[in-house]
Amino acid sequence: MSEQPMFEHEVATLIVQTLKLKIDPATIQPDAALFGDGLGLDSIDALELSLAISQTYGYQLKSSDPDIKAIFSSLRALANAIVKNRTK
Amino acid sequence: MHDTPLIGPYSPDDVLALEPDGPRTARQFVSDVARLAESLPDRLTVINLATSRYEFLVGFAAAILRRQLTLLPQSRAVQTLRRIAGDYPECYALTDRDEKIDGIESVAMQQRQGLAPWPDEIPLVPLNQVVAIAFTSGSTGQPMPNKKTWGALTAVAHATGSRLGIKIGDRASVVATVPHQHMFGLEASVMLPIMHGLVMHAGRPLFPADILSALADVEGRRILVTTPLHLRACMTEGVRMPPVGLILSATAPLSQGLAQEAERHFHTEVHEIFGFAEAGSVAERRTTVGDSWRPLDGVRLQSSERGWTVETDYLPAPVLVPDRMSVDAQGLFVVHGREADQINVAGHRVSLGDLNQKLLEVEGVQDGVFFLPEEVSDFVTRLMAFVVAPGKTSEEIQRALRTHIDPVFLPRPLVCVPSLPRNATGKLPQESVRELARQWLAGQGHGT
Numbered sequence: 001m002s003e004q005p006m007f008e009h010e011v012a013t014l015i016v017q018t019l020k021l022k023i024d025p026a027t028i029q030p031d032a033a034l035f036g037d038g039l040g041l042d043s044i045d046a047l048e049l050s051l052a053i054s055q056t057y058g059y060q061l062k063s064s065d066p067d068i069k070a071i072f073s074s075l076r077a078l079a080n081a082i083v084k085n086r087t088k
Numbered sequence: 089m090h091d092t093p094l095i096g097p098y099s100p101d102d103v104l105a106l107e108p109d110g111p112r113t114a115r116q117f118v119s120d121v122a123r124l125a126e127s128l129p130d131r132l133t134v135i136n137l138a139t140s141r142y143e144f145l146v147g148f149a150a151a152i153l154r155r156q157l158t159l160l161p162q163s164r165a166v167q168t169l170r171r172i173a174g175d176y177p178e179c180y181a182l183t184d185r186d187e188k189i190d191g192i193e194s195v196a197m198q199q200r201q202g203l204a205p206w207p208d209e210i211p212l213v214p215l216n217q218v219v220a221i222a223f224t225s226g227s228t229g230q231p232m233p234n235k236k237t238w239g240a241l242t243a244v245a246h247a248t249g250s251r252l253g254i255k256i257g258d259r260a261s262v263v264a265t266v267p268h269q270h271m272f273g274l275e276a277s278v279m280l281p282i283m284h285g286l287v288m289h290a291g292r293p294l295f296p297a298d299i300l301s302a303l304a305d306v307e308g309r310r311i312l313v314t315t316p317l318h319l320r321a322c323m324t325e326g327v328r329m330p331p332v333g334l335i336l337s338a339t340a341p342l343s344q345g346l347a348q349e350a351e352r353h354f355h356t357e358v359h360e361i362f363g364f365a366e367a368g369s370v371a372e373r374r375t376t377v378g379d380s381w382r383p384l385d386g387v388r389l390q391s392s393e394r395g396w397t398v399e400t401d402y403l404p405a406p407v408l409v410p411d412r413m414s415v416d417a418q419g420l421f422v423v424h425g426r427e428a429d430q431i432n433v434a435g436h437r438v439s440l441g442d443l444n445q446k447l448l449e450v451e452g453v454q455d456g457v458f459f460l461p462e463e464v465s466d467f468v469t470r471l472m473a474f475v476v477a478p479g480k481t482s483e484e485i486q487r488a489l490r491t492h493i494d495p496v497f498l499p500r501p502l503v504c505v506p507s508l509p510r511n512a513t514g515k516l517p518q519e520s521v522r523e524l525a526r527q528w529l530a531g532q533g534h535g536t
Contacts, residue, residue: 020470022482022501042495043294044434044468047317050295051324060325062297 004030004075011079018052019045030076046072058087091212092242094121094149097257097285100206105142105288106261106305112142112290117149119204121211124150129195133157133179133221135169136269137187142290143197144268145278147182148220152213152238158220160269162231162436163494166190171231172223215239215402222271222365224437234366240402244368245279247384251372252334252359254284254311260333261287261306264313265299268292270435271365272338276313286311294318296325309333312354315435316342317468319350319358332356337375338363339435340468341423347375362423364437367398367407371421380420389415395427410437431460434468436496443497447473450488452480455508458499459521461529472525473499476507503528 004012004026012025015034019041028039035041041049050061059082062068071081098104098114105112112120124146128134134151136158138144151158159179161168166189173179173192180193188194213219217238223231254260264277281288293302299322303310310332319337322329323346332354338361342350347358362381363369371381383389388399390406396413397406410430415421426432429439440458447456455476461469475485482502489498509520 020500022503044317044496047294047321048467051321054325060297060327061295062301063294064298064301 004028007083008075008079011082012075014052014056015039015049015075018048028075030079031074034072034074034078053082056088057082057085059085091214092238093210094152094213094282095210095285096283102259102285103287104282105145105290107140107142107290111287115206116203117142117146118207118210119202120146120200121149121153122204122207123200124197125153127198128154128156128182129180129193131156131178131180133159133176135159135161135172135179135181135192137164137169137181137183137189138197139184139292140290141264141268141277141288141292143184145282145288147197148278151182152217152219153211155217157218160220160222160271160274162223163496164269165494167491168494175231175233213238215242220274224365236368237402240368240400241275241279242283243386243400243402244275244384245283247386248276248280248361248369248372249284251382251384252336254280254286254334257285258309259286260284260309260311261289262311262313263289263291263293263299263302263306265293265318266313266315266339266435270339271368272361272363272435273313275363275369276336276338276361280313296322296327300327300329303330303332311336315339316346317434320346320467323349323353329354334359336361338369340432342375344375351376364410366410367400367403370398370409379422380416381423382420389419389421391415396421431471433460433471433496436494438494438497443471443493446492447475447485447489449492450477450485453477453485455510457508457516457521458497459525461525462522470500471497472528473502474505474508474521474524474528475502476505480504 008030012028016025054060071077100115102114103111104114104117128150134156136144136147138147148158159172161172169189170191180195181189183194183196185196215238218235219238220236222234262277262281266273268274268278289302289306291302293299311334312332313336315337335354335356335358342360350358357374359372359374361369362371370387371383373381386400390397390399394408396409398409399406411426412424413421429441430437431440443458453475458471458473460471477485482504486502508516510516
């Protein structure tokens with residue numbers, strides 16, 4: 001089990017709170033899939049999560065972004081994308 | 089029964105759809121349908137999984153010409169598809185070019201070369217031909233098939249268009265956030281545009297920024313077919329949208345507040361459609377004007393012993409409305425909520441009895457119940473579940489459930505409890521479950 005760096009933990013907490021998941025944020029594996037087989041999230045979750053990310057970090061997600069699948073592929077990828085694109 | 093054309097009033101060079109790489113004219117569409125129809129396997133039923141709304145329409149139309157039935161699964165979850173494929177063993181899946189569905193014969197949409205000549209006559213479809221099957225969840229746990237005739241789909245498209253003042257050939261463009269495999273999506277984002285000669289945006293924008301760019305892609309009067317969830321997301325983000333001519337919302341009731349906010353934000357009228365998979369769209373209202381629904385032309389409401397039913401010329405028999413409602417002397421009605429066993433999550437209706445049954449079938453689960461909290465929110469309210477399963481973790485039960493129910497119905501959260509508050513007769517009153525949920529939420533600090 002790899003440890004979550006601080007910012008990944010912050011994003012994991014945002015995911016758990018936004019989507020009302022009954023899990024400890026620290027147990028989300030940084031490299032595991034968020035959607036489908038991993039945490040089992042769906043497109044409604046993606047939309048709610050995108051709003052939380054936009055409000056917290058000022059980063060608006062777009063499906064037309066060629067990297068969108070990669071961005072949502074794991075906690076680590078999502079955290080990295082937020083770091084790169086955040087405006088607040 | 090007579091036959092009607094596959095598409096409404098388009099000239100050959102009118103744009104019928106807009107794909108990311110450019111427009112598709114009516115000429116291209118008719119050619120694409122003819123080419124695909126020639127190459128489809130000889131089967132009775134098809135699951136059309138095309139991601140592009142235009143490609144879905146090409147597949148749907150080609151299947152109609154080959155007299156094949158298009159199955160409309162409640163979700164794209166592999167277990168849902170397999171369950172349906174189990175009931176229709178000779179079916180195949182029509183998929184995007186690079187996609188294969190495990191366990192179901194998949195036929196990829198092929199690149200179509202060139203352009204076939206414009207036919208002397210647009211292909212005709214008999215009104216009584218069954219063209220699609222929508223599935224609903226019954227209390228027995230088996231998906232219930234609802235047959236859709238060409239006559240039903242075209243009648244609903246015309247009645248909706250006339251109610252909303254959409255004129256034949258007024259060249260408006262439809263942008264939709266709803267899936268085209270969903271009954272409302274099929275009616276409002278596929279049948280409505282093609283019966284009125286409109287332009288259909290092939291995308292399915294999800295995030296507010298996507299909705300903005302899809303609206304910016306199209307010209308003329310813009311019609312946005314969407315849901316309360318997407319509208320709320322657009323308001324929250326405060327994205328400035330290009331002028332929209334009309335918003336059509338369905339799948340969940342829109343609150344007065346959100347409807348007013350959306351009318352201000354988009355500078356347009358917001359109309360809602362009331363419908364359900366068994367009957368399709370049956371009524372409309374402008375939310376800001378009042379709670380009452382006005383039946384679409386040709387829809388009659390009748391009182392029966394079991395509740396209200398819908399009757400039309402295109403439905404073979406009266407269809408029971410799954411909601412409690414009251415109807416006034418003018419035939420307008422107000423909806424008071426689902427019948428006890430029926431719930432709706434994000435436009436997907438399911439029987440609680442069915443879900444509870446599936447929960448009890450999970451190995452190690454001794455008792456369990458699903459519960460839908462009564463939250464007033466324009467976001468999607470998810471189900472909760474309380475489960476008695478000594479020695480099992482909630483993650484283990486979730487994982488097992490995931491193979492049996494659609495993801496949208498997975499409980500958030502699934503709470504393990506030592507016992508359920510069953511009464512002396514072994515029944516689990518709804519009131520007790522509500523109290524259990526209230527206590528649990530309060531304990532979590534989510535209570536108010």
